[in-house]
Amino acid sequence: MTETTNIALPAMRVSYEQGSLSESELAATWHEQLQLWLDAATNAGLPEPNAMVLATTDTKGRPSSRTVLLKGLDARGVVFFTNYTSNKSHDLMATRFASSTFPWFAMQRQAHVRGVVEKVGPVETAEYWNSRPRGSQIGAWASPQSRVVSGRSTLDSALHKIERQFADTEKIPVPPHWGGWRIRPEEVEFWQGRRDRMHDRLRFRLGRDGWNVERVAP
Incomplete structure (x- = not known):
């Protein structure tokens, strides 16, 4: 059985004393x-x-x-x-x-x-x-952002497909x-x-x- 800690949220506070702004x-x-x-x-x-x-x-x-x-x-x-x-x-x-x-x-x-x-x-x-890394560019092409997918394998398959698609392309275009x-x-x-x-x-x-x-x- 996992032991839980009762965090006293009402008592959690920080005194802000680092600076001011005029x-x-x-x-x-x-x-x-x-x-x-x-x-x-x-x-x-x-x-x-x-x-x-x-x-x-x-x-x-x-x-x-x-x-x-x-x-x-x-x-x-x-x-x-x-x-x-x-x-x-x-x-x-x-x-x-x-x-x-x-x-x-x-x-x-x-x-x-x-x-x-x-x-x-x-x-x-x-x-x-x-200016973006190549991996980030490929990810932008591969990910159907915000859509429901069946699992991680779906994303990995999409990524590999785009990697193959642009394997011989030096400069990946903007999607x-x-x-x-x-x-x-x-x-x-x-x-x-x-x-x-x-x-x-x-x-x-x-x-x-x-x-x-x-x-x-x-």
Whole structure:
């Protein structure tokens, strides 16, 4: 019989005391600030610092979330790449809106990006595709992402089939069902944990006259 441990969830807590965030410390733009925090997480040795939790909803308002990897960041928005036939892509094509969260727990920080989405152009998609390892390229061709399969052997067979298909091809082309999505932010919030749960939350918000910075209560 397996012994279980009763974890006292109500008693689990961490006192956030690593830092603070003031308006005077913010970069001039949201994307510069996000890059600063991303660089800090990378330099601190955090695992997959570019991982972000992507949240979408379907046409009935039912939410889904999953972790994807940030692969592009500039004034236009944040970019990730995926299968266009996946559930997340179906949600994005239907609602044209998404949010993402960067959970840098070790630094007691989070960043939230919310906005409309658009597909990344073919030139930008091809540039990133050509930087991917060959195995990742083959996997993108082989996997019917989000579809139910009969077992692991089905996936392995599909992978081997694609490996044979491109065995003599030096440069594997971009699949027609694969590409990038860009979230064009309307809000970007930077969250820094503080003692007594009085966290710092500073938000860039896009208005009619451009970007404004506002403080949000924790």
